[in-house]
Amino acid sequence: MEFVREPKGVQEFWDECVLKGENVVRRQKLVRECTGVYKNEDALREHGDDLAYWVHNQNFNRESFVKGNLQWGITYINPFTVDGECAMTSGHYHGDPDCDEYYYGLKGTGFLLFWDGGEDFYAEKIYPGSLHYINGHYAHRIINSGDEVLAVAACSLPASKQDHQSIKEHGFPYRCYKRNGEIVWEKQE
Numbered sequence: 001m002e003f004v005r006e007p008k009g010v011q012e013f014w015d016e017c018v019l020k021g022e023n024v025v026r027r028q029k030l031v032r033e034c035t036g037v038y039k040n041e042d043a044l045r046e047h048g049d050d051l052a053y054w055v056h057n058q059n060f061n062r063e064s065f066v067k068g069n070l071q072w073g074i075t076y077i078n079p080f081t082v083d084g085e086c087a088m089t090s091g092h093y094h095g096d097p098d099c100d101e102y103y104y105g106l107k108g109t110g111f112l113l114f115w116d117g118g119e120d121f122y123a124e125k126i127y128p129g130s131l132h133y134i135n136g137h138y139a140h141r142i143i144n145s146g147d148e149v150l151a152v153a154a155c156s157l158p159a160s161k162q163d164h165q166s167i168k169e170h171g172f173p174y175r176c177y178k179r180n181g182e183i184v185w186e187k188q189e
């Protein structure tokens with residue numbers, strides 16, 4: 001082995017913002033698979049087999065959930081709407097709220113929704129260079145409100161054990177729509 005080596009991964013911050021290197025896996029979700037996310041579930045069918053979002057993830061301890069193991073991931077969300085509602089991830093809590101996380105905007109524009117499950121909810125703007133500290137007690141969801149792919153890097157602990165169930169059942173307090181090119185926030189009843 002050489003003493004001076006290539007890095008274990010390369011996170012491009014140009015063009016497609018591809019993550020490549022050792023132990024990188026890719027997973028994806030089609031729009032029609034995004035149940036429990038958008039208000040109008042019937043409208044999902046209009047998207048056929050369109051891709052909603054995909055994630056590149058580098059994890060050197062995939063079988064281990066020991067606290068302290070870190071992973072690096074990029075989430076890429078296509079620009080589309082479902083009955084006017086902006087494209088987004090499922091969103092989740094951390095099963096272990098002691099596990100915080102960082103997001104970093106690479107490409108495109110959107111919002112990061114935060115919710116403590118109670119009265120505290122807000123959205124931070126995402127754009128290239130935006131940095132987002134996520135307290136492990138807050139549910140979070142990425143929204144693409146722009147006209148191009150939104151790419152967001154994340155450094156997280158696999159030990160956080162993502163919990164999607166509560167969001168799937170109750171949603172977030174606010175929904176983000178794009179109407180005539182304008183962003184409109186609507187309170188979820």
Ligand SMILES: O=P(O)(O)OC[C@H]1O[C@H](O)[C@H](O)[C@@H](O)[C@@H]1O
Pocket residue numbers: 055073074075089090091092141152153154155156162
């Ligand atoms: O799992 P979702 O709520 O749909 O979010 C999609 C992805 O967003 C971020 O990149 C997180 O770091 C990933 O761990 C998560 O899987």
